[in-house]
Amino acid sequence: MTRAFFPSSLEIARLRRKLTSAELSKRSGVSTRELRRIFAGEVEPSPESVEAIARALDYPVGFFYSGDLAMPAAATFRALGSMTKMEAGAGKASAALGARLSDWLEREFDVPEPSVPDLTGTEPEQAAQMLREMWGLGERPIGNLVRLLEAKGVRVFSLSEETLRLDAFATWLGARPFVFLNGVKSAERSRFDAAHELGHLCLHRDDQQGKQVEDEANRFAAAFLLPQGDVIARRVFPTLPNLIASKSRWGVALSALVHRYQDLGLLNADRAKWLYIEMSRKGYLKNEPRPMARETSAIWTQVLQSLWTERRNVRALSDSLALPADEVESLIFVSWDARQSETSIQRISGRANLKVIGE
Numbered sequence: 001m002t003r004a005f006f007p008s009s010l011e012i013a014r015l016r017r018k019l020t021s022a023e024l025s026k027r028s029g030v031s032t033r034e035l036r037r038i039f040a041g042e043v044e045p046s047p048e049s050v051e052a053i054a055r056a057l058d059y060p061v062g063f064f065y066s067g068d069l070a071m072p073a074a075a076t077f078r079a080l081g082s083m084t085k086m087e088a089g090a091g092k093a094s095a096a097l098g099a100r101l102s103d104w105l106e107r108e109f110d111v112p113e114p115s116v117p118d119l120t121g122t123e124p125e126q127a128a129q130m131l132r133e134m135w136g137l138g139e140r141p142i143g144n145l146v147r148l149l150e151a152k153g154v155r156v157f158s159l160s161e162e163t164l165r166l167d168a169f170a171t172w173l174g175a176r177p178f179v180f181l182n183g184v185k186s187a188e189r190s191r192f193d194a195a196h197e198l199g200h201l202c203l204h205r206d207d208q209q210g211k212q213v214e215d216e217a218n219r220f221a222a223a224f225l226l227p228q229g230d231v232i233a234r235r236v237f238p239t240l241p242n243l244i245a246s247k248s249r250w251g252v253a254l255s256a257l258v259h260r261y262q263d264l265g266l267l268n269a270d271r272a273k274w275l276y277i278e279m280s281r282k283g284y285l286k287n288e289p290r291p292m293a294r295e296t297s298a299i300w301t302q303v304l305q306s307l308w309t310e311r312r313n314v315r316a317l318s319d320s321l322a323l324p325a326d327e328v329e330s331l332i333f334v335s336w337d338a339r340q341s342e343t344s345i346q347r348i349s350g351r352a353n354l355k356v357i358g359e
């Protein structure tokens, strides 16, 4: 029986490794003409060609035979202007890999069904309040947003692109919502990004793009993380030391709290401007004062623990899914934790129960 080669896999791997077709040809020794025909699905590449391509891309040969991979039709990126086309392509392609991990997760574990409502057309402040009500959060601060999203059926992955130009993005693959977060940014900014992307998932299902859409997602994020009633009830006299002491309650950046104070009329424009100047002068806009710990995934932490008890590790998981270990590691936040040493591969037997702790 011959195995079928999937051109879509080749395109995903090429995008992930940020190579042009010409660069791939040069690295692999496969002619541009042959590559073009392979990409177009006109020829079944020879095993030698596939091996050369796999080596050039540092992807396992099995990846190209392991099924069709779909790129998200659209992904809402922020800061698209300054982002290179190559970075955007690599970011979008990571969603295809995330989808494969997600499918595996659903086969092996009991994970929550998605419960992200469609709030298209709702004013962002109101949408944030509605979502808080639906999710039973009231006006309480949100402890760990990544874990809350996971409990609501959103797959949260980390963007492996080590760039500040690609903020974060959200997309739907079928009925499953995905959020990809940038691990290079501060924990507070990454958390705000997560709330911003949640805003897109609720408000912008029709893949709109542009400044208005971004403003709406930002307003949603501020209202979701900094609920009006709680912020007003806990307001402090707006000096930097007071605000720094107070911001940890909501897990936001100092600048986000100042912005929210201004939006809620707790600060006038002059005072806000002065605070921004002071923040800039003290370097607080670049280095967050009193930083919070980075949020990590509940799901993947438990998955890894479950793998370890079976004497498997990320490499074993990657191998079984025909994905490169470096890609899997960066997608599931594991690179922030201890990397596990090589252990033997064992088959997973049965489905395990996965507890997802919500808020």
Ligand SMILES: [Zn+2]
Pocket: 076, 077, 078, 196, 200, 213, 214, 217
């Ligand atoms: Zn956005």
